Amino acid sequence: MRLGESWKLRAACLLSFAVATGGTVALAEMANAAPNTAAKPASATVPAVPGATESASSPLIAPSAGPTETTVTLAQLGQVNGLRLRGTEGSVDVNFGVRLDRGVTSAVLRLRYGYSPALLPQMSQLKVYLNEELVATLPYDKDNAGKNLMREIPLDPRLLSGFNRLRLVFLGHYTMECEDPMHSALWTDISPATEIVIGSQPLALDNDLAILPAPFFDRHDNRPLQVPFVFGALPSQAITHAAGVVATWLGALGDYRNARFPVAIGTLPARHAIVFATNDTRVAGLDLVPVDAPTLSMISHPGDPSVKLLVVQGRDAKDLETAALALVSGRAALSGASAKITSMQPLPRRPAYDAPRWIRTDRPVKIGELVNDPAELQVQGYSPWPIRVRLNLPADLLTWQNTGIPLDLRYRYTPPVKPDESSMAIEVNDQFVRAYRLKASGSSTDKSHMVVELLNDGTFADQQALLIPAFQVAARNFLSFQFAMAPHKENMCSQPVGSSARAAIDADSTVDFSTLPHYAQMPNLGFFANSGFPFTKYSDLAETTVVMSKAPDKAELETLFAMLGQMGKSTGVYANRFELADASQTDRMKDRDVLMIGGRDVGNLLAKWGKSLPLLIDQSRRVMSSVPQPVQRERGLGIAQAAELDGPVRLDAQTDGPLAALIGFESPLAPRRSVIALSATGPEVLQRVVDAVEDDVQRGNIHGDLAIMSAGRTEAFRLGDTYYVGDVSLWTRARFHLSQHPVLVALAALLAAFVIAIKCFGWLQRRAARRLEQ
Incomplete structure (x- = not known):
């Protein structure tokens, strides 16, 4: 069955259920089931449960009691400086998610914003879209111009799914006559304190390992990760090790989210939790059957069916470690309520500096390898948001006396119709590196450099080779590309020529850290x-x-698991x-x-x-x-x-x-x-x-x-x-350490010059004596 037909059948079933019961949950699930044609990262998809029947076409069953209200701000969604909309048509997208185990009952956008006093009320407005559906149009009036405003905008729960996109579109005009589309009077600022408030109630998921890592970690939830670890008794070293392996796995999944692991001994928390149990150390109040092999099970909390417990179980601590390793390395192959691990072959020891989240230092790396979606390398508009690429590096790279990090940059853009101040600026960690002027169509000031036209899409390709100053990079870095393009008009009252300005960094651009050796002062x-x-x-x-x-x-166990989670992150x-x-x-x-x-x-x-x-x-x-x-x-x-x-x-x-x-x-x-x-x-x-x-x-x-x-x-x-770790040549090591003591180097040079002078004087004396003898 094709994807479209499958979704239509699923939507029809859910609609019938909604009409029959008068409930909103099935309608909300329809929105969740609907395919979104907008570009989404792969991580935003909601996993389905294999083997679901028609009566439960998703892992969602009837919700249980316990409605809650969750508030998230733009700052928590990554927009710590808020949103700034400029020009006659400025827009920005903000992504947010809804957990798989929550059914949305209500949603409100508390928009905090301000706008320019120069805007014309009859021609200016702010449009709010949710998943490409228009939900509100806010007028601009003179009385509130220049003030900090707050508007509550109801959001239809049926429009919400696991992954959601909120789009704000600013349409601004400051004159009835000819206007500059990038005039400084055309602005609207959205506060980072803007809130999205979602009311929801818990949904009881099927007991199925196929939905892992949900509900313990949900990619749609951008809040700090908290997963309780439950033990039947004070854990031994082996059981603690097994739990620590799981902590590193959850920390790695959390990525930018910080992860904490509250410890419960002998009691069950009233939330999703992971239980570590052996046949001899089971948790009171949890009816676990003794096992004869490492086992993973998904069960419901005895006090609340909407709360899930992942039970990592074994005959002894050794079995428990095997089950934990099977969970973190092979959970993609697991399904059903329980899985017995009959054999487990761990991966061999990993080589040094091979962390997937660190950039490779043994070869040039393509920029496309550093993003999850190629769309992240493209922007649109005359003053777009910068393209940001994360660069995580091994901390012990030696940047001493390095001329720079080679960056072979290839980029495309809509060329200006005539030479102007359009440019692309490159920054590392918000520190300026270099700027390049964007060349106009059919012109180039550099006779040795050619701008190449690409197909028929109106964009040109250019290439630059530059060096990023090595002293600007650290363990955590962001490489930013800021395009700024000026619109052109034939006359004051005409529309800009080429109203759809676009730019992109080619995924084949490379950055090369392979010239940096590993050598650093410790601690x-x-x-x-x-x-x-x-x-x-x-x-x-x-x-x-x-x-x-x-x-x-x-407290010590929680500190251990938090530190291990940080390392996985x-x-x-x-x-x-x-x-x-x-x-x-x-x-x-x-x-x-x-x-x-x-x-x-x-x-x-x-x-x-x-x-x-x-x-x-x-x-x-x-x-x-x-x-x-x-x-x-x-x-x-x-x-x-x-x-x-x-x-x-x-x-x-x-x-x-x-x-x-x-x-x-x-x-x-x-x-x-x-x-x-x-x-x-x-x-x-x-x-x-x-x-x-x-x-x-x-x-x-x-x-x-x-x-x-x-x-x-x-x-x-x-x-x-202090001491030093790493591996560099003896000559580099000697030069590096001598450079820390310039006075000693000067004295050594003087001593060497004196010794050479003595040798030369002796040689000249002997030569003069031989000539006299002749």
Whole structure:
């Protein structure tokens, strides 16, 4: 059956059900089932449940009680600076989603906006579209011009589906006569506080593994991810490891969303949760049948059928790890309410620097490989939004004395009818790199460079080779291309020539980081906060040992899972090869990078290693010390931040306030291995470190080898010894380290010149003696 026929049959069945029951849920599901002809990312599709019957043509059944209202702002949807509409015809799209397990009952757009006092009310308006359907037209009147306004616009729930597009179209005019379509008086600003309020009620999904990762992770939900982990008893190291693997998987799925994993022991939360159980450690109130193999099951919460529980189960902890690995690596092959894993062959160890979310550094990379949809590389209009491409890099790339990152840029655009100021500007992390003028049709000021016409679509192709300054790139980067094209009119009262300006970056454009070697000064907590380095050097965490207390409490477990989720978010893939150890198992920390999550046992081990640590924290005592050394400003730090690197030679204080810290130092068990410790005055205070890593502002303040989180702020210091990790040639290493000591280099040059002069003088003396003898 063709897709169109299948949808029509499904819509007819749902319409019949809606008429018979008078309910709105089936009509809302019709909107959800309707194919959307607009371009959508693949991740926006709602998975169907295999084997559904005609009476339940989707995984949705009758809703249960518990209506809720969800509010999301434009800032939460990524438009942190709001929306600015310019010109006679300006438009912008905002995408938002509705969870698979919620049935929409009401929806309202609370639009907060302001507009130019110069607009003519009889000719200007703001049109609001939802999924290409016009839902409101807002007039512009003189009395409210220049004010901050709020309008509530009802949205028809039947128009909402899993993936939705809200479009705002500004039609503005400032004169009845001839006008400039890009005049500065033509503006409307939409506040980032604009809200979309959705009322919904829960829908009971089928118990089917095929809908995974929903409802625990729903791609349509852009809010921070929260998935409770439930254990029947305090988990052992093996069970904790299995749960940690799942945490890295969910963190990778969440991408830009931060992920938290509240821990429940012996109780069931009243929300979707993942249960880890063995035959000996089952959860009270949950009737689980003993299993004889690793098993994955989707079941309903005993107290609410709309709440789903994913049960990861096994005979013992080993079975549990197998089931967890099957979930994160093979869930696409699972369906039905339960799956028994008869065999499981894990992937081999991953090579270094192969994280899917990091750009390749062994070859040039096409720009098209860095976006999910080629449409992201195209824009339309005279002053379009910039094209932004995310560049995540390994943190240890050495940019010292690098001439730049080669960018072979190919782009297309609608050429101006005559030479003007139309241009394309390139930025990295909002820092200007280069701008190029867009050449007019049939002209080129560069005789060695030719603009090529493409087919018959009116666009021209151009190509530029440039270097991105290496000092402008970090672990997280955005490469931006801003087109600005000027409209042209034959005379003041004519329409612009070529009213449909378009531009695009070719997917075949390349950026090349392969010239940068891996070599970096450590410890650097900024590397850890931004990308999980050095642990994420291997995306499966193959050379990482996590150290915790022998009996960690809920707060320590939640901190562990949150950190593992952050690493999955950075790499984009689950990790299953990290090890767990307690503070007494130091043999498992040799020749490995160590992540320590504070507890009394871990604090005792830190105290044992404490002679070279920048900070030791106890409930009533703080010991802060530094190794006297010249202060070297770290890459990317300004003068104000560099001042924070100074600390006392030693400070011993008695105090009892809450305090948390990130501490980095070289492992005392192996050279060039890193230890990063999350330490706090109490387990509950550890969450401050997680909060700081998740917060964009606080994360920017994390650097050096000590970061202290106190009173909602973060301060960083460089107090201890440094070391270097990576692999560069001996000649490069010698030059790099000598460049840090210019006086020493000058003295060495003088000494070398003196030695050469002595040698030359001796040689000349001997030669003169031989000539005299002759």
